[in-house]
Structures are given as structure tokens and as C-alpha cells.
Amino acid sequence: MAEQQNAIPVIDFSPFIDGNPAERKAVAAQMRQASSDWGFFYLAGCGMPEGNLREAFAASQALFALSDDAKQAVAWQSAESNRGYVGVRRERLDPSKPGDLKEAFNLAPEQPGGAPNLWPVELPAFRPQMEDFLQQCVATADGVLQAFALALQQPEDFFVSAHNQHHHTLRLLHYPALPDSFNAQAGESRAGEHTDYGxxxxxxxxxxGGLEVRTRAGEWIAATPIPGTVVVNTGDLMQRWTNHVFCSTPHRVNLRSSHRERYSIAFFCHPNHSANIRCISTCSDAENPPRYAPISAGNHLLERLNATY
Incomplete structure (x- = not known):
């Protein structure tokens, strides 16, 4: 295993998008190293248009500024649909701690016969803005998945083809500012310690700011926002798929900056529900046999969501 650096790596993705085979391979190698050492990295030059990102954040702010009644009209109902508004303290990412001091809104690429998204009637522009942003996120995620496949000596479409039904979730997040008089319960945070599921x-x-990542040594460090980058992290299913070649790293959002409201947008990239997640051939050998039995990606997601709400 490579020696861990002392800061979350920043990787320029533009040579993978526009470069020659050697440059693409070099970027993929950097992403493999970061995913092994950290499970997290900042990606610069990923091709996400800055205007789309600004518009998405503005739409998110408009959504969370709606009245409680308007937000509850599009409330989250079940893990099976996993769509709609989630109120403050409704979710508990760390089941041993109080509910998280945040509110969220989940949506996803719509599928024929699948659960529909819930759209607030008060914001007619919200739907086209989010649908456009979803497309940009899918394109960016597919590029990352292509690089991961190259890094693991797999065909470039290895991961993309296992995600081509777009069973992803886009999550808008708002962490309200807390008054100086606020007294946190024991163990309370804006988002409890957790790993991502997909x-x-x-x-x-x-x-x-406020996002923290746990190092392999158990130390919590700040994942300070860096303009022009997107934070990429690997989740539980990627850790299983790669037999811990890539790690799924605990992270949280602390209370230290709770006097400021915080917005973030997370795109959770999840394999097709029918995908059978089994150890990749290049990620095991006689000294490192497969650690996990195969699992259905859809069943894994339902188990994790039902444990969270």
C-alpha cells in the first residue's frame, strides 16, 4: 500500500478528458492512489460547467426557503422511492447519535415504471434546472468511472455499463445556521459519522466548510472547500467491488461552523439495482482472497436506507 500523504489529494482531470493514452493512464493512476490511501480526492477540470453549478445552488436555496407546509407537501415517504424532502433531525446517519441538524431533498433520473420525483409547485423552474444538472452529474460520474476501470486494468466501460440504468440520487442539502444560544445534545452534529452506500x-x-474526513490513522481532518473542484469519494459498494483496493472512508459534518448556514449538493452514484457486486479479478490473489460474498446492489441500498431513517 502506498504511503499516505498528509493532505487530501487534488487531481486535475482535464488530461483524462482531452489527453493522449499515456496522460489518461497517468490520471487514472493518481485516482487509484488517492482512492486507496484516502477514499477521497478533489477533482479539478472535471468538465462541469460553472454556470450549471451556480444555477443548481440557487435552485437549492430557493427550495429550502419555501414554507414548511410547501416542503412537507413533497416529503420523503419510503426507502423504495427515496424521493422528496427530509426535515431537520429526520435522518440519523450515525444510528448511535441524535438526528442530523440538516434538511435535504432527494431526486433522481426518472425511469420508466420507477418512482417519480416530487416537484414543488411553487418553483416551476426547479424541475428543468435539476434535470439539466442531473445530466451534467451523470456525465461527470461516468468519466470518473471510466478512469477507475482503467486504473484497475478493466475495459473502460466496465463500471459505466454497470451504472447505465442511472439508479443514482441527487441530494440537495441545507444546514441551517444555529443560534449562539443553541445547546447541542450529546453527540449531535450536522451530519453524523458515516460512509456512503454506493x-x-x-x-x-x-x-x-465543515466536512471532515477520517484518515487511516483515525485522525479527523477538514475537507476544506477548494473553488473549481468537486470532492469525489468512494463508497461501500466500490470498496466491496475492489476488495478494499479502494476504501470507503468515514466522514461527517461538524458543528464548529454552525453559526453559518451551509449548502452542499451530493450526487450519489449507484450501480444498477440488478448489478451483482463481486470482487473484481484484478483486485484479489492468493494472499488477498475476496473478502465479501456477492451482493445485489439494489438490496444493499435498501438495507442501508432502512437503517438510516
């Missing part, structure tokens, strides 16, 4: 996550942050 294959990869794209996280877009505002400037407020």
Missing part, C-alpha cells in the same frame, strides 16, 4: 459520490460544497 460506488462513488460527487460532492459540491459552498464556502462554509
Amino acid at each position: 460506488s462513488i459520490t460527487l460532492l459540491f460544497q459552498d464556502t462554509a
Whole structure:
């Protein structure tokens, strides 16, 4: 295993998008190293248009500014649909701690016969804005998945083809500012310690900060927002798929900056529900046999969501 650096790596993705085979291979190698050492990295030059990102954050702010009645009209109902508004303290990412001091809104690429998204009637522009942003996130995630496949000596479409039904979730997040008089319960935080459930996550942050990542040594360090980058982390299913070649790293959002409200947008990239997640051939050998039995990606997601709400 490579020696861990002392800071979450920043990787320029533009040579993978526009470069020659050697440059693409070099970027993929950097992403493999970061995913092994950290399970997290900042990705610069990923091709996400800055205007789309600004519009998505503005739409998120408009959504969370709606009245409680308007938000409850599009409330989250079940793990099976996993759509709609989630109120403050409704979710508990760390089941041993109080509910998280955040509110969220989940949506996803719509599928024929699948659960529909819930759209607030008060914001007619919200739907086209989010649908456009979803397409940009899918394109960015597919690029990351292509690089991961190359890094693991697999065909370039290895992961993309296992995600082509777009069973992803886009999550808008708002962490309200807390008054100076607020007294936190024991163990309370803006988002409890957790790992992500799927294959990869794209996280877009505002400037407020608060995200922390746990190192292999058990130390918590700040994932300070860096303009022009998206934070990429690997989740539980990618860790299983790669037999711990890529790690799924605990992270949280602390209370230290709770006097400021915080917005972030997370795109949770999840394999097709029918995908059978089994150890990749290049990720095991006689000294490192497969650690996990195969599992259905859809069953894994339902188990994790039902444990969270």
C-alpha cells in the first residue's frame, strides 16, 4: 500500500478528458492512489460547467426557503422511492447519535415504471434546472468511472455499463445556521459519522466548510472547500467491488461552523439495482482472497436506507 500523504489529494482531470493514452493512464493512476490511501480526492477540470453549478445552488436555496407546509407537501415517504424532502433531525446517519441538524431533498433520473420525483409547485423552474444538472452529474460520474476501470486494468466501460440504468440520487442539502444560544445534545452534529452506500459520490460544497474526513490513522481532518473542484469519494459498494483496493472512508459534518448556514449538493452514484457486486479479478490473489460474498446492489441500498431513517 502506498504511503499516505498528509493532505487530501487534488487531481486535475482535464488530461483524462482531452489527453493522449499515456496522460489518461497517468490520471487514472493518481485516482487509484488517492482512492486507496484516502477514499477521497478533489477533482479539478472535471468538465462541469460553472454556470450549471451556480444555477443548481440557487435552485437549492430557493427550495429550502419555501414554507414548511410547501416542503412537507413533497416529503420523503419510503426507502423504495427515496424521493422528496427530509426535515431537520429526520435522518440519523450515525444510528448511535441524535438526528442530523440538516434538511435535504432527494431526486433522481426518472425511469420508466420507477418512482417519480416530487416537484414543488411553487418553483416551476426547479424541475428543468435539476434535470439539466442531473445530466451534467451523470456525465461527470461516468468519466470518473471510466478512469477507475482503467486504473484497475478493466475495459473502460466496465463500471459505466454497470451504472447505465442511472439508479443514482441527487441530494440537495441545507444546514441551517444555529443560534449562539443553541445547546447541542450529546453527540449531535450536522451530519453524523458515516460512509456512503454506493460506488462513488460527487460532492459540491459552498464556502462554509465543515466536512471532515477520517484518515487511516483515525485522525479527523477538514475537507476544506477548494473553488473549481468537486470532492469525489468512494463508497461501500466500490470498496466491496475492489476488495478494499479502494476504501470507503468515514466522514461527517461538524458543528464548529454552525453559526453559518451551509449548502452542499451530493450526487450519489449507484450501480444498477440488478448489478451483482463481486470482487473484481484484478483486485484479489492468493494472499488477498475476496473478502465479501456477492451482493445485489439494489438490496444493499435498501438495507442501508432502512437503517438510516
